Amino acid sequence: MIIKKYTAETEEEAIMMAKEELGSNAIVMNMKKIKPRGFRRFFQKPSVEITAAVDDPAVAQASKPKVVKPEPKEEKSTDTSAIEKRLDNLAMLLEQKVANEAKQNKIVSDVAELARSSAGAESEKAEEPEVDEATKARDRFIELAYNQLHNNEVNENYAKTITEELKSKDSKTPLDEMLGFVYQKLVLKLGEIHTIDTLEDKTKFLFFIGPTGVGKTTTIAKLAATYKLEKDMKVALLTADTYRIAAEEQLKTYAGIMDLPIDIIYTADDLKEKMDSYKEYNLVFVDTVGHSYKNQEQREEIQALLDCIPIEQRDVFLVLSATTKYNDLLRITKTYETMTKYSMIFTKLDETGAYGNILNLKLATGAMLSYVAWGQNVPDDIGELNAQKIARQLLGGCD
Ligand SMILES: Nc1nc2c(ncn2[C@@H]2O[C@H](COP(=O)(O)OP(=O)(O)O)[C@@H](O)[C@H]2O)c(=O)[nH]1
Ligand SMILES: [Mg+2]
Numbered sequence: 001m002i003i004k005k006y007t008a009e010t011e012e013e014a015i016m017m018a019k020e021e022l023g024s025n026a027i028v029m030n031m032k033k034i035k036p037r038g039f040r041r042f043f044q045k046p047s048v049e050i051t052a053a054v055d056d057p058a059v060a061q062a063s064k065p066k067v068v069k070p071e072p073k074e075e076k077s078t079d080t081s082a083i084e085k086r087l088d089n090l091a092m093l094l095e096q097k098v099a100n101e102a103k104q105n106k107i108v109s110d111v112a113e114l115a116r117s118s119a120g121a122e123s124e125k126a127e128e129p130e131v132d133e134a135t136k137a138r139d140r141f142i143e144l145a146y147n148q149l150h151n152n153e154v155n156e157n158y159a160k161t162i163t164e165e166l167k168s169k170d171s172k173t174p175l176d177e178m179l180g181f182v183y184q185k186l187v188l189k190l191g192e193i194h195t196i197d198t199l200e201d202k203t204k205f206l207f208f209i210g211p212t213g214v215g216k217t218t219t220i221a222k223l224a225a226t227y228k229l230e231k232d233m234k235v236a237l238l239t240a241d242t243y244r245i246a247a248e249e250q251l252k253t254y255a256g257i258m259d260l261p262i263d264i265i266y267t268a269d270d271l272k273e274k275m276d277s278y279k280e281y282n283l284v285f286v287d288t289v290g291h292s293y294k295n296q297e298q299r300e301e302i303q304a305l306l307d308c309i310p311i312e313q314r315d316v317f318l319v320l321s322a323t324t325k326y327n328d329l330l331r332i333t334k335t336y337e338t339m340t341k342y343s344m345i346f347t348k349l350d351e352t353g354a355y356g357n358i359l360n361l362k363l364a365t366g367a368m369l370s371y372v373a374w375g376q377n378v379p380d381d382i383g384e385l386n387a388q389k390i391a392r393q394l395l396g397g398c399d
Contacts, residue, residue, distance in 0.1 A: 007034070007049045018052035026052040030176070134171040141175050142166050145182050148396040153356030155326065158363055162186065179395070186391035190359060193385050194343040194368035196227065196315065198282045205275075205284045205309045208345075209302055210319035211332060212290030215347035215373060217241070219319055220285045221254035223371070225379035228258060233282040237262040238271070240305055241289040251287055254378065268304035275308065303339050317370060318342040323352045326360055333365045346385070347373040355393050358385070 004022065008014040011031060018026045030051040142163050149159035162185055166178055198204055206223075208216045220237065228235040237260050239251045248264060255262035265271045265286075278284050288302050306314065318336055320329055336342060344365070346358050349372050362369055375381030 004053075005049055005051050007047050009045060009047055011048045011050065014048050014050040015052075018050060022052055022054040026054045027174075027176075028052055030180070131171065137175070138166070138169070138171045138173070138178070141178055145179070145395070149356065149394055151354070152394045152396070153326070153354040153360075154394060155356065155360045155363075158360060162189070183391050183395060186359065186394055187387045190362055190369060190385075190387035190390055192368060193387065194370045195384050196223065196283065198233065199313065202313055203275075203278045203281050203284055205278075205286055205314045207286045207288060207302075207306060207314060207316045208319055209288050209316060209336060209340075209342070210290060211321075211324075214290070214319050214321040214324075216290060216319045217250050217254075217287055218376065218378060219317075219345055219347060219371070219373055219382065220251065220287050221258075222373065222379040222382040224254070224260060224283075224285050225258050226382070227283055228260065229379070234280060235260055236278055236281045236284045237287070238265055238274075238284055239263075239287040240265045240271075240301075241287050242266055265305070268301070268308050271305055271308045299335070299339065306340055316340050316342040317345050318367070319345045319347060320357075320361070321348045321351075322346045322355065322357055322372075323348050324357070326357055329357055329361055330364060333361060333367070337365065341367070343368040343370040345371045345373070349374040350381075355390055358390055359394060 004018070006014045006017040006021075008017060014031075015026075015028060018028070028050050032049045034047045034049055145166070146159050146163045149162065150156065154162075162182060165185070166181065169178060169181070196204075196206060208220055210216055224235050224237060227233045237251055237255050239248055239262065241251075242248060242264060252262055254260075263274060265274065271286075286305070288305065289298055306316065318333065320332065324332075333344075344361060344367050346369075349355065358369065358372075361367075369385045369387075371382055372385045373382045
C-alpha cells in the first residue's frame, strides 16, 4: 500500500496528480481544504489537499479502476492535519480488515456457488452476490465501529444510536466515507468547547467543584499558572477548602511558587466581603471542598458561595475523573445539576485508555466540555479538550 498527499488549487487537479503518480486505481481517502493562515492569506490562494492510496501499483494497474471521488466536504477550521493523517491510517486499517473478511466470505460463497452449480442447481443470481457482499461489508463495518466505541466504554445505547445510522447509507458507500461519517458525528456530539473567558471590566470568579481527590486543586494550579504566565492575566486564588489541613497548604504552596495572592474563605459572607478587593483582577480561581454527593450540608455551603457572585461574573467547572465509573459520574452530575450550570473538566486521562465517559457524560448532561488533564505535572498536563482527538481515540486510533 502506498499512501501520499497531494496539494493543488482544485480537487480535480489534486486527483489528477494522484492518478498520474499512483495510477488510475488510486483511491482518495481524504480531502481537505487548506486556508492560508496569518499574513500568507494575503498572497496565497486556498488549496486542496487529498490523501490518496493505492495497493501495490503493479497489481493495481491490472485491476478494474475504482477511483472514488468524495463529495466536497466542509472546510475544517482548525489545523488538524496530523489528526487527519492518523484518521486516514485508521480508515485504511478498518477498510483492510473489512475487505479481508469480505474476501473470506467471498471464498465461502464461491465454494457454495460451485457446489450448487455442480449439483445442477445453477439458476437465479446475476448481480446479487455483489450487493450481498457490499451489505455484508457495511454491516461488518457497523459492527466493528460499534465494538470500537463499546471497548472505549461508550455507553451501549449511545454507541448503537451513533452506528445504526450507518444502515441508512447505501451499501456501496466506501468504508472510509462511513468511518468519516461516524467520526464527524462524534465530533459534533462532543460539541462546542467552553474555556475560561474574561470580562472586559469585571472580575470573573471561576469555581471548581466536584468530588474529593479528582484533581480540583491541581487543575486550578495548572490553569492559574497558564493564565498568569502565558496569557499575562491578573490572577488570584481563593480556597474554601478548609476541611482538610493539607488541602489549604497544597494551594498555598502553588500560590507561593507562582507568586499569586491567595486567601481563605470560611463562609459565604467571607466571600461577599472580599469580593470587592479583587476588582483589579481578571480571574479569581475558587477552590472548593470536595464532597460526597450524599453530603447535603457541604452542598448547601457551595451553593451559598456560588450565590454570592452575580451569574455573569461566575463560571463553574465540574471536575471529574475519567477513571470514575459511568454510573457514579451520572449520580455526581445529577447532584450538581440541581445547584448550578457547569462545564466539565476531565482529569486523569493518563490513568485510563477508555475515554467513552467523556462522550457519555456530554450526552447525558448536555453540559459543555472544557479541559482535560493527563497527569500530575503543573502546569503542563492540561489542555483544552480537542473533540477531533477524542473522536479519533474513541474510534480506536492511537495518539
Ligand atoms: N494521574 C493523574 N493524577 C492527577 C491528575 N490531576 C490530579 N492528580 C492527582 O490526584 C490527586 C488529588 O488531586 P487534588 O488536586 O488534591 O484533588 P482534589 O481533592 O479534587 O483537590 C493528587 O495526587 C494529584 O496529583 C491527572 O490528571 N492525572
Ligand atoms: Mg483540593
